[in-house]
Amino acid sequence: MTVRVQRDDFDIGAELAALSDGDTGIGGVCSFTGLVRDLHPQAGEGPGTVRALTLEHYPGMTERQLEAIEAEARERWPLSACLIIHRYGRMEPGERIVLVACASAHREAAFDACRFIMDWLKTKAPFWKLEETGDAGQRWVDARHSDQNAADRWSELPG
Amino acid sequence: MLKLLYFAWLRTKIGIPEERVSVPDGVTDVADLIGWLRGRGDGYAEALANLDVVKVAVNQEYVPFTHPVVAGDEVALFPPVTGG
Numbered sequence: 001m002t003v004r005v006q007r008d009d010f011d012i013g014a015e016l017a018a019l020s021d022g023d024t025g026i027g028g029v030c031s032f033t034g035l036v037r038d039l040h041p042q043a044g045e046g047p048g049t050v051r052a053l054t055l056e057h058y059p060g061m062t063e064r065q066l067e068a069i070e071a072e073a074r075e076r077w078p079l080s081a082c083l084i085i086h087r088y089g090r091m092e093p094g095e096r097i098v099l100v101a102c103a104s105a106h107r108e109a110a111f112d113a114c115r116f117i118m119d120w121l122k123t124k125a126p127f128w129k130l131e132e133t134g135d136a137g138q139r140w141v142d143a144r145h146s147d148q149n150a151a152d153r154w155s156e157l158p159g
Numbered sequence: 160m161l162k163l164l165y166f167a168w169l170r171t172k173i174g175i176p177e178e179r180v181s182v183p184d185g186v187t188d189v190a191d192l193i194g195w196l197r198g199r200g201d202g203y204a205e206a207l208a209n210l211d212v213v214k215v216a217v218n219q220e221y222v223p224f225t226h227p228v229v230a231g232d233e234v235a236l237f238p239p240v241t242g243g
Contacts, residue, residue, distance in 0.1 A: 034243055055242065056167055057242070058164070058216070058219075058235060058237070060219055061216055061220075061235065064219050064220075086242065086243075097243070118243060121242065121243050122240075122241075122242065122243040123239075123240065124221075125243070126166065126237060126240050126242075127240055127241065127242025127243070128167035128237070128238065128240060128241050129241045129242070140167050140168045140241075141241045142239075143212075143238070143239030143240065143241055147243075
């Protein structure tokens with residue numbers, strides 16, 4: 001029910017508390033938080049390699065895509081509440097990038113919907129990561145086949 | 160007129176984030192548009208050389224290269240996404 005695309009950080013505790021506040025029919029909240037990490041396993045590079053990430057996005061389409069993904073999740077699972085927050089701009093290792101939280105009467109729906117939203121978000125929401133590295137300067141992160149495979153597991157991937 | 164938007168490395172190769180263009184009469188779909196753009200300069204040709212790594216949105220919805228383009232459309236070209 002809520003999609004936010006913002007430059008600022010967010011408070012996970014406050015967001016999760018607000019998500020279930022006032023609805024005593026909710027039996028569980030499942031959340032995923034994505035963080036900036038300082039290594040790049042695909043390039044065979046260890047800790048300390050990545051100094052910062054800058055996330056670029058497509059204002060307008062980003063919100064539409066996230067809203068469509070959330071609506072799809074609500075079609076598939078009985079969710080009482082749902083939240084997607086995704087940041088853009090420059091972030092350093094350890095900073096939060098994304099929060100997805102799903103609340104439901106039952107844990108299965110909350111777990112599955114949370115994973116579904118992340119898998120679809122990774123392949124459909126128009127964000128791009130630019131890494132700052134120590135010696136190589138800057139480079140755009142390549143899309144990963146494993147992310148597409150994860151999204152395909154849920155089938156019916158349009159576009 | 161079309162509004163064209165470029166993101167990530169397509170933006171840096173082409174050199175601008177957006178532009179408004181009038182296209183020739185023969186340009187009726189996304190594939191035609193990309194073919195026409197490639198002739199506009201080395202940056203365009205390089206950015207659009209490999210369509211396996213180019214995604215297209217028309218009016219903020221993903222579309223295939225066969226999708227028509229008409230005056231007033233917002234057409235975005237960008238690499239596969241890497242958020243989350």
